[in-house]
Amino acid sequence: MSIFRSSRLIISKIALVFLCFAASYVQAFAINNKNTCESESAIITSEYDGGGMSQCSSIIPTIFRLVIAPEDENAEQRPPWYSFKVTNKDKEMLIVDVNYIKGSHQFDPKISTDGVNWSRLSKDSFNVSDNGHRFQMFLPAMDKPFYISAQPILDGAQYDRWMDSLVARGAVTKSSIGTSAQGRPIYKIQSDSDLNTGKYLFLIGRQHPAEVTGAYAMQSFVETIYSDTPLAREFRKQYGVISIPLVNPDGVALGYWRNATGKLDTNWDWGQFGQKETRVISEELKKFKTRGTLDLFIDFHGTYDNELYTQFGKMGEWPSSFTKKWTSAVKARLPNYYYNHKKFSFTERHPGSTEGGSANQYVYNLLGTTTIIYEEGENTPKAVVEQKGQVVAEEIMRVLLTSGTN
Numbered sequence: 001m002s003i004f005r006s007s008r009l010i011i012s013k014i015a016l017v018f019l020c021f022a023a024s025y026v027q028a029f030a031i032n033n034k035n036t037c038e039s040e041s042a043i044i045t046s047e048y049d050g051g052g053m054s055q056c057s058s059i060i061p062t063i064f065r066l067v068i069a070p071e072d073e074n075a076e077q078r079p080p081w082y083s084f085k086v087t088n089k090d091k092e093m094l095i096v097d098v099n100y101i102k103g104s105h106q107f108d109p110k111i112s113t114d115g116v117n118w119s120r121l122s123k124d125s126f127n128v129s130d131n132g133h134r135f136q137m138f139l140p141a142m143d144k145p146f147y148i149s150a151q152p153i154l155d156g157a158q159y160d161r162w163m164d165s166l167v168a169r170g171a172v173t174k175s176s177i178g179t180s181a182q183g184r185p186i187y188k189i190q191s192d193s194d195l196n197t198g199k200y201l202f203l204i205g206r207q208h209p210a211e212v213t214g215a216y217a218m219q220s221f222v223e224t225i226y227s228d229t230p231l232a233r234e235f236r237k238q239y240g241v242i243s244i245p246l247v248n249p250d251g252v253a254l255g256y257w258r259n260a261t262g263k264l265d266t267n268w269d270w271g272q273f274g275q276k277e278t279r280v281i282s283e284e285l286k287k288f289k290t291r292g293t294l295d296l297f298i299d300f301h302g303t304y305d306n307e308l309y310t311q312f313g314k315m316g317e318w319p320s321s322f323t324k325k326w327t328s329a330v331k332a333r334l335p336n337y338y339y340n341h342k343k344f345s346f347t348e349r350h351p352g353s354t355e356g357g358s359a360n361q362y363v364y365n366l367l368g369t370t371t372i373i374y375e376e377g378e379n380t381p382k383a384v385v386e387q388k389g390q391v392v393a394e395e396i397m398r399v400l401l402t403s404g405t406n
Ligand SMILES: [Zn+2]
Pocket: 208, 211, 267, 301, 302
């Protein structure tokens, strides 16, 4: 990035001139997250799974303007997702001016040449302005195409490879339980207890596409359950585990923020089931009314900070003081571990709806199961997310094994 530094002053001056243009830009936008624009200097595209930008235009060959908007008129205005791929055609640096329509800047840009290994764009390579409604990036000329993304891309193909690796190890079976509105498979991975106890944990993730840190937490949690440790082996004797890591495959592929293609927030759709994705998964949950016991349900998300939504006291948390027991044990092992503990409501409905509630509400009301919404901080480094996911999984397994369940 040394080229960048030497040219920063010139680029900044160009950018100042450009700001004058952009102020008069018409704010109308079409909600289509897949776009490509090209100049003599570069091609910028979001036409790949996970890609997302609502408009793209070249102002002059080295300056591009992007518009970032939520997927539909109903969408909540966070967390804002953007992801695009840049191909330099010459050795010119680029200015990319990103404008949010609804919502504001949440994720500082990450860069990757292979879509797998990511690093943060250096702080002096971008500048946030207009109370977070705009940011400008100064991108280096690179020989290889590279991705710029709000968070690392974790798309359906990567989930497939991960689930297939668990199948190859003999840890789980993988099956499609149905398809999304656009026909993408919704996969379940499952293991049954060695002793046929009929006891299960049920884990879901990625209801909200932009919440990648929650997805990392879930993957680490699942890997820990299937690890070759005495604790995990003993746990798997007693408990089966069902995981649906990618609840909203369309939203992830399309670069959405929160919703599925039915224009509803996936985690306010339980009970009303206005979208195919929640309907498909509810059928899996209903099986527990007549078969087996669901002892714990965890729904993984990401938000501003670490949060746990759990049920309290009379609402049937089991084993008794379950959350207190495992969080205390985690704190003893990870001194920096903290979370905001919130009670979740069993009756709150989405504004404007009399039916739609969260997955946790639905599971508790259907089965009386102990439930957790596990929210991972959006800016937590991946290695820390994974370490926490591992320790949390271990301490939850320990409490369930020592306390017994229903
Ligand atoms: Zn969420």
